[in-house]
Amino acid sequence: MSAPAPLLVVGDALLDHDLCGRAERLAPDAPVPVVSDGRRTSRPGGAALAACLAARDGRPVTLVTALGDDESSACLAGLLADRVRLVRLPLSGALSSKTRVFAEGRPLLRLDDGDGRTRAATDEAWKALEGAGAVLVADYGRGAADVLREALTATAARAPVVWDPHPRGGPPVPGVRLATPSAAEARSFAGRLADGPAAGDPNPLHGAARDADALVRAWRAASVAVTLGGRGALLSHGGTPLLMPSPVTAQGDACGAGDRFAATAAGRLADGVLTETAVRDAVQAATRYVAEGGVRALWTEDGPPAGPAGDDAAGLVDRVRAAGGTVVAAGGCFDLLHAGHVALLEAARRAGDCLVVCVNSDASVRRRKGDGRPLVPLADRVRVLAALECVDAVAVFDEDTPERLLGELRPHIWAKGGDYAASRLPEAALVESWGGQVVLFPYLDGRSTTGIARRAASGPRPARPLTGRRRG
Incomplete structure (x- = not known):
């Protein structure tokens, strides 16, 4: 079997923290839980997580993202070292980060910090796109995809591009091979096309198919795969949709499952498989990712990912x-x-x-x-x-x-x-x-x-x- 093909990831990197501890009492001054014996872990998030997941599949990965001189940017750069090749874009402000607080494995609270945005493209980023055989755009609405939009449009005309959109970001460039919105994101994007909220539908599959069909035409995309959580994904080329069901119902932390889906789909397209095969493999990978504990099971206290899925x-x-x-x-x-x-x-x-x-x-x-x-x-x-x-x-x-x-x-x-x-x-x-x-x-x-x-x-x-x- 040939080695996995290289992949270029473009998008907005984040720094994620988890604080896990015990909650056995309420605070005396407010009816809120007191979390004690907390253990803090830090890991890549956003486009950086997608890049690390693709690299974990054994493929060479280059990540084009914005980092600054702030403490969070330095921490993330250290976590990415020796895992992906990093092409840095200039960042205004501090790198965005989020902290999730858990007690006995259950989420209690999330804190968001940092409002940094990508300032501009660079010649190195343009050259990386010109030589890319396949690209994943992990758009988290913080400007990386915007400053490279012209280059991404040119790339989509000659190579497979997978676009994972975000409600705060722009639409995919014309000609992308595959766009991967969630059901809620697809509904939101379709509502914008109609100048108002998308109509509800008691049948979620019918609604997802309708939204996917509208987005294929509006975005001029070759296909759209609407991810449906535990149900799998619905793939549309602008006609009768194809449902790729999840092999099992996986319960667990779904944080990063969309990144796992998009990274797998982009990597498989880079390997030269059909879109249907790439989406099927992505559904299976995302299901297994959630079943095995999600992102917290991949990243240890010191930062590096655990061994590959499927070990003993x-x-x-x-x-x-x-x-x-x-x-x-x-x-x-x-x-x-x-x-x-x-x-x-x-x-x-x-x-x-x-x-x-x-x-x-x-x-x-x-x-x-x-x-x-x-x-x-x-x-x-x-x-x-x-x-x-x-x-x-x-x-x-x-x-x-x-x-x-x-x-x-x-x-x-x-x-x-x-x-x-x-x-x-x-x-x-x-x-x-x-x-x-x-x-x-x-x-x-x-x-x-x-x-x-x-x-x-x-x-x-x-x-x-x-x-x-x-x-x-």
Whole structure:
């Protein structure tokens, strides 16, 4: 497989802070929570976050953005060092930053500072655009896209440009390959075209399709993908729209999900794929991004991103737990994966922010089920489980029961099918020892590996003879 293609990101960088602590009492002088033991982290935001996410995919990234001489600009430049190539534009005022305050993982407050705007383009920025094979414009309404509008128009005529718009920014330049507004942004932009608020629609898909169609024509864009949060994205080329649904319903911190979507779409277009493929991959990437804890799971206390998505189960669990998320685990042999298994895993995934499947090794299955099992070897069982969109990681245990593995992962929820009784689970006491909970989920009746194997071994049922009157 060839290496990911380079990407140029143009837009307004921000500096983001998270202050995470505990809130156990109210202030004596006002009915507001007191946040104690706060831990502060800083990370790139806006176009800088989009650039870092694209770089995390393994592609070379150049970021064209405005930075000044203020403290926030210096901090952001340090965070970006060795991650992206930086082309600086002049900034008037202080770099914009935002601080989110969390207690026990729940947001309480957001503070915004800085009103800096891009002053002018530079020759270096023009040259970067002239040589770019693909461009992502992350417009946060602070002037970077405005000062380079002429150059971006020329670039869109010869190379794929993805434009992630902002209500405070201008429209995309003509000829962009893909624009990626959210549903609310698309409605706002469409309302401006009509000289008033866009009409509401009880069917959100119908409204998104109508708005996307209007924006394709007004912006002279090749396509518009309206992002729909947990529903996925609706892609329009100006005709019948194509819905790219989310593979699973991901619950968690959605901050930066739009940047993840746009960065993936732009990168895949840079790789030469079709727009439909790029949008499908972007939906999957954004869903996984939210499911794994969002931006707080990517950035550690010292600044650098964690390891790439899809690493081992322990790494995933650590990231989700650090972000205040809920870890769910489920276990079993999963020999001949069937509809009952899938229903359980999908339900379990919806109960938290990540799902780790603990699967018996071949030797463990033989001890539990007999010499004829497993029917499917471990490597194949792991591969099939990992391919399910509701499964975030798979871990293998060789013992008869998963206590050792559970003790390492320490999930918040241990999911089992409703055909079990809690009293029959030897691992229940262990899970409860660290404050975890065993949760039973409804099980589809009539589905079992043993039953499927028995029916397969008995061969096909003989066809019943036709009875009744003969047609003539």
